Amino acid sequence: MEEKEIKILAIESSCDETAAAVVVNGRRVLSNVIFSQIDLHKLYGGVVPEIASRKHIEKINQVIQEALDQADTTLDDLDAIAVTYGPGLVGALLVGVSAAKAISFAKKLPLIGVHHIEGHISANYIENPQLTPPFACLVVSGGHTHLVNVKDYGVYEVLGQTRDDAAGEAFDKVARAIGLGYPGGPKIDKVSNEGNPDAIQFPRGHVGGSEYDFSFSGLKSAVLNYLNGCKMKGEPIVVPDVAASFQKAVVDVLVSHAMTACKEYGFRKLAIAGGVASNAHLRAAMEEACKKRNIAFYRPSPILCTDNAAMIGAAAYYEYIRGVRSGLDLNAVPNLKLGER
Numbered sequence: 152m153e154e155k156e157i158k159i160l161a162i163e164s165s166c167d168e169t170a171a172a173v174v175v176n177g178r179r180v181l182s183n184v185i186f187s188q189i190d191l192h193k194l195y196g197g198v199v200p201e202i203a204s205r206k207h208i209e210k211i212n213q214v215i216q217e218a219l220d221q222a223d224t225t226l227d228d229l230d231a232i233a234v235t236y237g238p239g240l241v242g243a244l245l246v247g248v249s250a251a252k253a254i255s256f257a258k259k260l261p262l263i264g265v266h267h268i269e270g271h272i273s274a275n276y277i278e279n280p281q282l283t284p285p286f287a288c289l290v291v292s293g294g295h296t297h298l299v300n301v302k303d304y305g306v307y308e309v310l311g312q313t314r315d316d317a318a319g320e321a322f323d324k325v326a327r328a329i330g331l332g333y334p335g336g337p338k339i340d341k342v343s344n345e346g347n348p349d350a351i352q353f354p355r356g357h358v359g360g361s362e363y364d365f366s367f368s369g370l371k372s373a374v375l376n377y378l379n380g381c382k383m384k385g386e387p388i389v390v391p392d393v394a395a396s397f398q399k400a401v402v403d404v405l406v407s408h409a410m411t412a413c414k415e416y417g418f419r420k421l422a423i424a425g426g427v428a429s430n431a432h433l434r435a436a437m438e439e440a441c442k443k444r445n446i447a448f449y450r451p452s453p454i455l456c457t458d459n460a461a462m463i464g465a466a467a468y469y470e471y472i473r474g475v476r477s478g479l480d481l482n483a484v485p486n487l488k489l490g491e492r
Contacts, residue, residue, distance in 0.1 A: 157230045161464030164247030165239025165267045167192055167203045169210040173222035174464025178276055181222035183461040186210045196333050204242030211250050226258050233467030236264040237487030244483035252479050263467045264477040268295055268489050271424035274451040274462035282449055287418040289409050292425030293319030296365045298412055304469035307490050310412055311363025318401055319427045321367040325374050325397050329390050339394045340430045346391030348399035355404050363408055370400050402436050410440050422449040429453035
């Protein structure tokens with residue numbers, strides 16, 4: 152029996168990307184339009200929530216229309232509409248949620264609120280048709296560092312998460328301190344190629360009594376102390392060495408936590424997701440670690456690692472077939488926990 156095509160329009164506006172996509176059956180992407188505000192926020196060295204919200208309002212209708220046009224689809228062809236409703240910047244989230252609710256009401260379409268991290272995890276389904284739960288997923292982005300047991304579609308157990316800075320946040324702060332600017336992740340990834348990752352021994356953060364939780368604020372402080380020490384002693388700062396050594400400290404912790412979880416829980420599949428998952432050094436180190444242990448390794452293309460709506464459409468499909476629906480009272484929840492509804 153041929154599978155019925157479920158066509159979903161998905162919207163993502165949790166931070167500084169205004170995105171819309173049309174996704175069929177959670178795996179086939181007909182369009183994935185992303186308007187990035189990075190150039191706007193570069194001026195301030197990071198995302199300014201109020202500016203982000205205003206830009207979303209300006210761009211949302213245009214991005215939705217472009218996604219529909221690219222997919223050769225109209226609102227009448229859709230089976231449902233999906234939107235990120237948390238976590239994220241509350242003003243930014245509200246723009247996407249309001250647009251989705253308006254379309255749902257006007258076209259009498261089922262509305263599905265999607266958790267942003269669930270979207271990142273689901274990005275792996277788009278390019279890996281063979282990937283099915285259960286598996287482990289490491290979600291690493293500017294706002295989140297989560298190690299997740301994906302028990303089934305839409306069923307998650309958070310094994311560990313950051314106690315302070317997310318990995319991407321640490322990248323941004325260190326990049327700013329060494330004069331690379333914003334966004335820090337891609338810039339540190341690039342300049343690290345010219346540096347020696349063993350030049351400076353920065354600490355590997357571990358949380359006592361919780362082997363899967365992460366902490367990056369101590370590492371960030373260690374980098375700042377090193378830089379201040381060099382300035383006070385009049386010693387030269389070799390930026391590529393600092394970047395490479397810092398990055399190695401982050402990657403080592405991410406890889407070791409993921410491998411420990413795979414061993415303890417018996418995972419034979421590991422996926423990574425989120426903006427930092429596009430870091431070339433992390434991808435290479437994780438791939439090598441998985442190869443040694445005969446664990447299947449999955450990673451989305453870089454475009455699907457950053458915030459996008461295709462991943463929200465992928466997650467929404469599995470919620471849709473489970474019968475999950477949101478009411479028109481759906482609201483933005485900036486601190487939404489994974490697994491909450």
